Amino acid sequence: MKKLRVGWFTFTCCEDSTILLTELFNRHWQEWLKEIEFVHAKVLQSHNEMRDMDVAFVEGAIASYEQAAKLKQIRALSQKLVAIGACACISLPSSQRNTFDAAAKSEIAPFLLQFHQNEKVQTLSEIVTVDDTVQGCPMNEQAFLNVLNKYLKEFEIKSP
Amino acid sequence: MHTTNLDLSLTEITKIEGTATLDLKIREGTVTECNFGITEMKRFFTTAISGKPILAVPQLVARICGTCSNAHLLCSIKSIENGLGLIPSPQTMLLRKLLNFGLIIRDHGLHLYVFVLPDLFNRDSILAFDENNPVEHELLHDCFNVKEVGNKLGIITGGRSVHAPFATLGGFIKIPTKEELQALIPELKTIRPRVLHLIDVFWKCQFKQDINVKFLALTDKNYSFLDGVVKTSDGETVSQEQFGERLKRRIIPYSQATGYFFGEALHMVGALARINLNQESLHPKTKQAAEKALAVFPSQNIYHNNLAQAIEMLHAVDSSIDLINEYQAEPEKPQALRHPGGGQNGLPRGGENTTGIGLIEAPRGTLFHKMEITSDGKIKQGKIIVPTGQNQIGIEHAIREYVTNNIDQPKEILSHEIEKLIRAYDPCMSCATHFLKVRWK
Numbered sequence: 266m267k268k269l270r271v272g273w274f275t276f277t278c279c280e281d282s283t284i285l286l287t288e289l290f291n292r293h294w295q296e297w298l299k300e301i302e303f304v305h306a307k308v309l310q311s312h313n314e315m316r317d318m319d320v321a322f323v324e325g326a327i328a329s330y331e332q333a334a335k336l337k338q339i340r341a342l343s344q345k346l347v348a349i350g351a352c353a354c355i356s357l358p359s360s361q362r363n364t365f366d367a368a369a370k371s372e373i374a375p376f377l378l379q380f381h382q383n384e385k386v387q388t389l390s391e392i393v394t395v396d397d398t399v400q401g402c403p404m405n406e407q408a409f410l411n412v413l414n415k416y417l418k419e420f421e422i423k424s425p
Numbered sequence: 426m427h428t429t430n431l432d433l434s435l436t437e438i439t440k441i442e443g444t445a446t447l448d449l450k451i452r453e454g455t456v457t458e459c460n461f462g463i464t465e466m467k468r469f470f471t472t473a474i475s476g477k478p479i480l481a482v483p484q485l486v487a488r489i490c491g492t493c494s495n496a497h498l499l500c501s502i503k504s505i506e507n508g509l510g511l512i513p514s515p516q517t518m519l520l521r522k523l524l525n526f527g528l529i530i531r532d533h534g535l536h537l538y539v540f541v542l543p544d545l546f547n548r549d550s551i552l553a554f555d556e557n558n559p560v561e562h563e564l565l566h567d568c569f570n571v572k573e574v575g576n577k578l579g580i581i582t583g584g585r586s587v588h589a590p591f592a593t594l595g596g597f598i599k600i601p602t603k604e605e606l607q608a609l610i611p612e613l614k615t616i617r618p619r620v621l622h623l624i625d626v627f628w629k630c631q632f633k634q635d636i637n638v639k640f641l642a643l644t645d646k647n648y649s650f651l652d653g654v655v656k657t658s659d660g661e662t663v664s665q666e667q668f669g670e671r672l673k674r675r676i677i678p679y680s681q682a683t684g685y686f687f688g689e690a691l692h693m694v695g696a697l698a699r700i701n702l703n704q705e706s707l708h709p710k711t712k713q714a715a716e717k718a719l720a721v722f723p724s725q726n727i728y729h730n731n732l733a734q735a736i737e738m739l740h741a742v743d744s745s746i747d748l749i750n751e752y753q754a755e756p757e758k759p760q761a762l763r764h765p766g767g768g769q770n771g772l773p774r775g776g777e778n779t780t781g782i783g784l785i786e787a788p789r790g791t792l793f794h795k796m797e798i799t800s801d802g803k804i805k806q807g808k809i810i811v812p813t814g815q816n817q818i819g820i821e822h823a824i825r826e827y828v829t830n831n832i833d834q835p836k837e838i839l840s841h842e843i844e845k846l847i848r849a850y851d852p853c854m855s856c857a858t859h860f861l862k863v864r865w866k
Contacts, residue, residue, distance in 0.1 A: 275444075277466040281491030281587045287535055288586060291573035298552060309539065310550035311844070328466040358488050359466075361473040369472050376467055380681055403491065403587050 269422045272305040272318045274339055276325030276332050277359045277386065278352035281403035283308050283324060289406060300422050318343040320416050324404075326352040326359040327387045329380075340393040347412055348389045351402035358402070360386035429454045429832050435840060445854050447843060448679070449828060456828050461821040461847070463682040463813070463854045474796075474804045479505050479762070480594060482796070482804055487588045489809070492535065493853055494588045495528045495579065496787035497794075497809075499651065502594055504794040508781020509594075509762055516755055517596045518651075523606070523748050524582045524589060525650050525785075526741035530575025530616075531586055532788040533696070533734040533741075536851045537623060538568035541731055544845050545630055564626070567619040571738075574612045578745060581605050595760035603754040610749055613742050620742060621714055624735040628718040632728035634846060636823055639690040640698035640723075641815075643786045648699075648706040648740060650786040656702045657687075658723070665784040669793050672810055675818060682854070684818040685810065693819050694790025694812045695851065696733035697724065707736070708743035715739055727823060727849045734788075734851070764800060778805055787812055789851050813852045820850050 275283055287308065290297065305313040321343035327333050340346055352359040362373060363385050377384070389395050397415075399408045417423040433449040450458035470489050474482050483501040487494045499521055506513060513521070539551050542564060548554055551568055554561040576586045581601045583589025591597045643665075645653030655663040663671060675684040686692065701723040704712070712719065715736050721729060764779065783794040790812030797805040824843055831839065 277468065279468075279488050279491040279494070281488070281494060284491040284494075284535070284587055287539060288531070288572065288576045291569040291576060294552070294569050303550075303552070309552060311543070312549045332466075358470075358473070358485065359468050362469050365469075365472060369469075369475070373467075373469055373472065376681075379678075380467065382466055402488065403585075 266299070267422060268302040269300060269417055269420050270302050270304050270317065270319045272321040272339065272343065273303065273308070274305065274321060274323045274325075274335075275307070276323070276336070276353070277328040278325035278350065280308075280324065282350040282399075282401075282409075285403045285406060285409075289409070300417055315339075315342060319420050320345045320347060322347050322349050323389055324349040324353055326356040327389065327392055328359065328382050330383065331381065333383075333387075333392050336389060336392055345396045345416060346389070346393065347397040347399060348395045349399050349409070350404045351400065353389050354398045354400050356386050356388045362386065431836060431839075433836060433839060435843065445847070445852065447824065447847075449824075449839075449843075451828070451832060454832055456825055456832075459821060459825040459828065460679045461817065461824060462677070462680040463817065463852075467681050471807045471809055474807050477804050479509075479796075479798055479802050479804060482807075483592070483594065484588065484590070486794070486807075486809065489811075490853055491587055492532055493528075493787050493789065493792075493811075495524055495583060495586070495592070496785060496792055498589060498592055499525060500783040500785045500787070500792045500794045501796075502592065502783070503651070503785060504781045504783030504796045505594055505798065506781065507783060508779045508796055508798045509764055510779075511595060511760060511762065513596065514757060514760070516600075516753070516757055519748050519752060520582050520597055520600065521592065522649055522651060523745055523752075524579060524592060526745045526748075527575050527578030527580075527582060527586060529650070529741040529788055530738050530745075531572055531579060532575075533738050534568070534572040534575055536788075536848075537627070537731060537734055537738075538564070538572065540848050540851075542568070542626075544632075544848065545626065563622070567616075567622065571616045571619050571623070574609070574616050575741075577612070578609060581609065593759050594762055596757060598759060600754060600757060603752060606749045606752055606754075610746055613746050613749075617739070617742050620735065620739045624715055624718050624732065624739060627732040627735050628721070630728065630731070632845070632849070633726050634728065634823060634827060634849075635725040636693065636727045636819065637691075637725065638819055639687060639692040640701050641687060641692050641694050641791060642699040642702045643784055643791055644699070644703040644706065646706050647744075648703055648708070652785075655784070655791065657692075658698075658701060665782055668784055668791070669782065669795055669808065669810060672793075672815065677817065680817065682814050682817055685815045686818065687815075691819050691822060692815060693727075693850075694815050695730055696737050696788075696790075697727065697730040698790065699786060700733040700736060707740045708747070710743045711736065711740040727846070730849050730851065762802070764798070764802060789813060789853055790815060811853070813850075813854065816850050816852065820847060820852065823850075
């Protein structure tokens with residue numbers, strides 16, 4: 266039986282939406298096991314692959330060149346990419362350092378240099394095309410379920 | 426003589442909260458490099474809260490971590506209330522305990538069922554458990570049924586199980602009805618035997634690695650997680666105020682998180698430390714039902730951290746039932762905030778700055794918040810020390826010791842066992858990388 270090939274990725278954030286996902290499993294795991302194949306979901310499984318996906322759900326903001334490169338790779342591998350939660354959609358609160366005053370920016374500058382962080386933290390849509398967003402900090406659960414169900418139908422896993 | 430040479434890089438350790446890496450180098454049978462790095466990007470929360478109104482700070486610092494969120498929320502509230510000299514009402518304390526017990530059930534449940542159980546059954550994921558195998562079938566269903574009750578307890582008391590919006594300085598902006606909480610008692614009673622089964626699974630687990638560390642935990646007579654004094658495994662008692670002063674920072678150049686020693690000692694915080702130091706304060710029904718498992722403690726086996734977490738889940742269930750039965754749902758608004766300097770509502774008149782300390786037991790161990798509050802109700806500076814920061818150096822030591830003792834094992838076995846060992850500590854990388862060192866003046 267055909268399943269929706271899903272990737273769940275996390276960048277710079279607190280992973281609150283990942284936690285909500287694990288709680289949504291409490292109520293939906295039996296249907297999702299039949300409908301979804303997790304190609305990549307580090308929180309759920311050890312064996313993860315970077316390969317073609319129907320939908321990539323991406324949580325977190327982008328804070329480094331390496332993260333931006335990985336996001337572009339995810340974009341290239343996925344037919345649809347959904348930004349999950351506030352950090353992915355509007356970059357806050359992870360981008361709070363973007364608006365620090367000069368003294369605070371000077372204080373954190375050595376850390377940014379040492380760990381190869383970019384000068385500014387960015388949203389996903391500043392780097393790649395985003396097909397859908399699920400706003401909220403953490404993500405709005407119903408909005409996530411709506412987007413997931415939309416793609417389950419669009420990819421003909423569920424009948425419309 | 427060993428001749429083993431090996432380079433091992435684990436770039437994405439799975440089934441943990443957040444991102445960590447390990448670089449291991451073995452030359453001629455000797456571990457020459459063992460670098461456990463936390464690679465979550467720093468988000469500088471302690472810098473960001475500087476100048477923020479105190480009312481906004483607990484919800485902001487909750488965003489340090491998705492899974493420990495309500496622990497940061499409660500610890501931040503405690504630090505600011507302590508600074509202001511605000512004493513929460515008994516009902517507020519009861520609701521905070523329930524919120525925290527919901528977190529313990531949900532968060533330990535996530536760690537034990539989703540992250541650790543696959544290691545016991547040689548499965549890639551809890552989702553790969555065999556529905557046709559009666560044991561695996563049972564645990565698969567238990568996983569989601571048990572976690573959901575903890576999730577609901579958080580939602581009913583706090584408005585959400587992650588970043589609970591109802592908990593605030595001085596109380597709760599909305600309190601649950603008696604009926605809403607009473608409706609959870611049958612569900613708590615339903616999961617109780619399932620949690621006992623989980624205890625049994627981890628009691629029978631044969632994984633073993635002893636760690637030679639000092640154990641530390643905040644302890645009180647009700648095993649509340651939220652109050653008490655710090656005890657150490659060598660018999661010392663440390664006040665909440667002294668605790669932060671005794672932790673010594675250690676810069677780890679390859680990690681975005683800072684490590685800590687307790688004085689000169691390598692120490693460990695978390696469920697294993699708590700049960701080692703305070704098992705007599707567990708709920709009486711928990712002590713009775715888990716007697717066989719509790720006999721294992723005190724233990725130095727890091728894998729008993731998993732067993733300790735399972736026992737704490739039972740304590741959370743038993744304690745929550747009692748607290749719900751006590752709850753009267755008296756109408757109550759959050760207390761007005763009054764700075765020691767004079768005014769109300771976070772806008773005091775003049776006066777000196779004040780400093781408050783919050784110390785609680787988060788699911789992964791002792792969590793420390795220290796906030797300096799200005800006379801106009803804002804944060805001047807803050808310091809936050811998280812459990813994973815305290816355990817980070819110990820994790821690296823344990824990995825080095827494991828590899829040294831198993832130097833001839835193939836790379837695949839080493840990788841698998843190292844990941845298992847790291848998971849036993851239940852580290853949280855999001856928490857560990859929130860901050861910038863504060864030069865406390």
